Amino acid sequence: MTFEQAPHKLLMIPGPIEVADDVLYENAHPAVAHVAPEFCQVYSEVLKNLRKVVYASDKVQPLAIAGSGTMGWDMTAVNALQPGEEVLVLETGYFSDGYADAMRAYGVKPTVLEAPAGQRPSLDQVKDALKQKKYRAVTITHVDTSTGVLTDVKAVAEAVREVSPETFIFVDSVCAVASEELRFDDWGIDLVLTGSQKGLGCPPGLSIMLIGPRVVKAFEERKTPPATYYLNWKHWFPVMKAYEAASPAYFGTPPTNLIYALHRSLKTILEGPVSLEERIKLTKQASDKIKNALTEMGLKQLVDPELQKNNGAANGMTAVRYPNGLKAPDVLPKMAQRGIVLGAGIHKDCKDQYFRIGHMGVSAVDTSRGDIDKVLRNLKEVLSESSQKL
Ligand SMILES: Cc1ncc(COP(=O)(O)O)c(C=O)c1O
Missing domain, CATH: 3.40.640.10 (Type I PLP-dependent aspartate aminotransferase-like (Major domain))
Known part of the structure; x- marks a missing residue:
């Protein structure tokens, strides 16, 4: 197989996702x-x-x-x-x-x-x-x-x-x-x-x-x-x-x-390179990495904290509340300018209060791509830039 994908923004919404x-x-x-x-x-x-x-x-x-x-x-x-x-x-x-x-x-x-x-x-x-x-x-x-x-x-x-x-x-x-x-x-x-x-x-x-x-x-x-x-x-x-x-x-x-x-x-x-069980474990590892890093950045997930402790948060995606004072335009278009597409909130009661990151499939399982690190690095910078302007 000889094939290279056209350059495109990294798609990190909770589906559709990056395709191998x-x-x-x-x-x-x-x-x-x-x-x-x-x-x-x-x-x-x-x-x-x-x-x-x-x-x-x-x-x-x-x-x-x-x-x-x-x-x-x-x-x-x-x-x-x-x-x-x-x-x-x-x-x-x-x-x-x-x-x-x-x-x-x-x-x-x-x-x-x-x-x-x-x-x-x-x-x-x-x-x-x-x-x-x-x-x-x-x-x-x-x-x-x-x-x-x-x-x-x-x-x-x-x-x-x-x-x-x-x-x-x-x-x-x-x-x-x-x-x-x-x-x-x-x-x-x-x-x-x-x-x-x-x-x-x-x-x-x-x-x-x-x-x-x-x-x-x-x-x-x-x-x-x-x-x-x-x-x-x-x-x-x-x-x-x-x-x-x-x-x-x-x-x-x-x-x-x-x-x-x-x-x-x-x-x-x-059939691999990793088994289905391993794939799910790797997806969870990517999720833990994202969720822990978000917590370190002072961000809160939409999932209730008690539920998070009881395995009630997904492996394949994370819904994150905007930090105080920031809104979607302060984050999502800025991430897109850096070549990363994240998802907006869609729950009827709070859609403007949070955004969503997808971390399924190749982006989670193939760590050599560096997709998760790229999202975290850029998100940290975007949040810091946007907060300074407040
Ligand atoms: C949990 C869940 N159910 C149903 C759907 C609808 O699927 P589709 O958009 O492929 O019609 C989605 C889409 O995101 C979903 O996430």
Whole structure:
């Protein structure tokens, strides 16, 4: 492979993220028919490897099609649930609220278990809510990208099983897959949705789901057909099964280049140079380095301090409050001038009070790039310059 990326600003927002050279090269794969045997083989490996990234058995149906993470919300609401069904949404910020909105769009009834910005509902609150009413499903936003709050999916899943074992557990892991531990089978998860552009290290454009056997069964037994054409699993399951068997099938042309890109990045994630476990450890190390340095600079995270102590802050991103007197224009454009793109705040209650740093994928795992140091060095200088002007 001979390939060099065009000079560009270092993308350190919490997705999309920097893409490794070899993945970007695959994204430029020459044109290929979506039914060509060589493409079917690649798609087959992608689907099999997606299971491995979340430790899911062969009973779990993988799906990777054109779309974005948001489409996974729609797919969940319209296929896995029926109008009128009740769902408990664990609020963590902008993205859990979005999942709830997607439910409403299809007549599903979400009850939002509220939490202030930087916090998450407690296990006791989840258990109490489940004792009060029968819910068809609980939705968890694994990492809420608006706040950096990490939910302990394993513990929530245990709590749900204890109180209401028939309730499905749906996990939005768009900002967590391959950056945080996620064990589909061992933790008793029913559905995971994600996208290609964060921990999976690809360009945006793929909506990825892993659907467990209880949900597939419920889908097959549903009384009303899903009110959708493109999103209907009835069309996609046979196509995914055919591709997994390395044979062609058609329902909507797949984004062939993105499948090649994902194929490459999944190989790196699963086969090295570092293992998936090691990747998650390295992502945590990068996160600790950033979070400790921010604390040394006198900055506070958006995640509640108690929650931070209880492993409630994400590995793959950090939401940071501006120091007193500074606002977004004092920091973000100045970082961009220095060639580093950080993200603005997006939580409805405090979006102007904080900014976000993404540290997933190559930027965290390939320390030889020096991305984390570059962000910290420049941020320190920008904050000092801007504070002096106050
Ligand atoms: C946790 C979470 N869920 C869902 C989404 C929506 O994904 P997309 O922007 O790919 O539609 C995002 C996007 O950032 C996200 O972070």
